[in-house]
Amino acid sequence: MASRRCASALWLMPCRWRLGYGIRPFLPPQLAPVARSYQGPEFRSAASRHYGGGAESNEKALQIQRKKMLYQARNRGDPLLADFLVGFVEAKGLELTLEDGESWAKLMECEEEFLMNLAAAKIEVPEDLNSPLLGRLQEFLAAGPPRKGLTGDSPWGR
Incomplete structure (x- = not known):
């Protein structure tokens, strides 16, 4: 050569x-x-x-991270878990930081049943998954259904 x-x-x-x-x-x-x-x-x-492009690149990185989170939430195997995660990302997505993206990636590696039990606080949280994001996820689940109509009530009213 x-x-x-x-x-x-x-x-x-x-x-x-x-x-x-x-x-x-x-x-x-x-x-x-x-x-x-x-x-x-x-x-x-x-x-x-x-x-010198720190603030603009951080905002762009956050937008990309939110889109990835929404995509990952939609593509979970369990439709109930997917709907819950999509509701969480839609409601709390603007409050999330880049550090929360790392915690989200760790949570998305978990199996569906394990992740549902973590969100419902039914099992003890392992140290590597314990993060402020998981706490917000648990608070969001405890607050009620993410969107109208998930409890069987009509979303259109009576």
Whole structure:
């Protein structure tokens, strides 16, 4: 295979989706250590701090997180649990933070029956799942049905 020579500002990087090489631009010295050990959200926050886009990127990340939460809630196997989770996200979605997104991801890894028992406070909460988000989920369930019509009452009135 033939090799290419690059300028000092560029270096070869193996491409993942094709055979061959791609060229990666040189990063400023402040971001180079972060980019080499790509850490996901840490890299994005370091880049946004460096380039001054902190508040806007956080708001966009929260919007993306809410959409993911709504999608994950809709796609649960149990329709009753899915309806409850969708109601929670619709009612409390604007109050949630980025840290709540991590707690949500842990809760979504649980099985349906276990998650229903956690939300209903029927079982003891494991330490790794104990979070303020779970407390809000339990308070939301204790407050009553998430939407009209779930208790058998007519949502259109009489």
